[in-house]
Amino acid sequence: MTSLENIERYYDDVPRAAARVEEFGPLRLFVRENPGFPYYARPAGSGGEASVADVDKVRARQRELGVPEAFEWVAEVTPGLRAAVEGSGLTVSEHPLMVLAGEPGPAADTPDAEVRVLAADDPALALALAATHVAFGASGSQQEIADRLTADGAVEVVAAGIRSGRRIVAAAVTADGQALCGGSCMPLEGVAEIGGVGTVPAARRRGLAYAVTRALAVAAGEGGVHTLFLSAEDEAVARMYARLGFVPLATALIAEAGEGE
Numbered sequence: 001m002t003s004l005e006n007i008e009r010y011y012d013d014v015p016r017a018a019a020r021v022e023e024f025g026p027l028r029l030f031v032r033e034n035p036g037f038p039y040y041a042r043p044a045g046s047g048g049e050a051s052v053a054d055v056d057k058v059r060a061r062q063r064e065l066g067v068p069e070a071f072e073w074v075a076e077v078t079p080g081l082r083a084a085v086e087g088s089g090l091t092v093s094e095h096p097l098m099v100l101a102g103e104p105g106p107a108a109d110t111p112d113a114e115v116r117v118l119a120a121d122d123p124a125l126a127l128a129l130a131a132t133h134v135a136f137g138a139s140g141s142q143q144e145i146a147d148r149l150t151a152d153g154a155v156e157v158v159a160a161g162i163r164s165g166r167r168i169v170a171a172a173v174t175a176d177g178q179a180l181c182g183g184s185c186m187p188l189e190g191v192a193e194i195g196g197v198g199t200v201p202a203a204r205r206r207g208l209a210y211a212v213t214r215a216l217a218v219a220a221g222e223g224g225v226h227t228l229f230l231s232a233e234d235e236a237v238a239r240m241y242a243r244l245g246f247v248p249l250a251t252a253l254i255a256e257a258g259e260g261e
Helices: 003-017 052-065 081-087 125-135 142-151 154-164 208-222 235-243
Strands: 019-024 027-032 041-043 070-074 091-100 114-117 168-173 179-185 191-199 227-231 246-256
Touching: 003 019, 003 027, 003 070, 003 091, 003 191, 003 227, 003 246, 019 052, 027 052, 052 070, 052 081, 070 081, 081 091, 081 246, 091 235, 114 208, 125 142, 125 154, 125 168, 125 179, 125 191, 142 154, 154 168, 168 208, 179 208, 191 208, 208 227, 208 235, 227 246, 235 246
Parallel strands: 041 070, 191 227
Antiparallel strands: 019 027, 027 041, 070 246, 091 227, 091 246, 114 168, 168 179, 179 191
16 A cells, blocks of 8 residues: 555544544545544545535535534545535645655754653643644633633543554643643554644744654654654745655645635
8 A cells, every 4th residue: 555545544534533424425524523623524535526516515514513614635636626625615725745754854952942742641731732723823822722722621632642542742841841832643553644733933943843743753653653744834844844854745735715705
């Protein structure tokens, strides 16, 4: 099985641990059943071509559920879906899909923080998860977000994943316990995607995202992962991942409703 086949299977399998599946012919919607980031819709793997009407049906269901109207897929695997998604009025963005080739690159010096893989009971876990939210524009302070994630059970869901070996979380943590950068991956049958690596704005450009990503890559490899991949935000971020040993494989496509839609 090729890397792309492994990744395609992973995309379809990994949400099932925390979501139910709703089928819409050539499309499949994952509906999260516990706290955490909402999932997306993607190709069902049935071989059929999705139409604009198919996409419209899924979007209507997402609105009914109160979740983002979001679709994710690999361009090279399902090339015809883009036309249907754009025909439905969604905006599609392209992201380099990269896979680690060999051992991860050299460690980076991070004098401002210790970069470590977190245990389920690590006191920095909630703040590490909150760092990702802050990095991607969530409202509220990092502590407020950490408190919210703890109260709604999201931190415990992640902690349970760490205890079971289904999730790896790494963070850059200061001496006084502040998490400046966080990220995670979810190994499944030798495949894992690194995602959600984010640095709080005040700590950017210090190499922390590189160091956290490397820590995740090392831990994943030690845990038996043979196919480690990620989607870079853009070409500039892809160059950072290239320094770690990630090479381009394909193009990840993400479709979302624009403002006012």
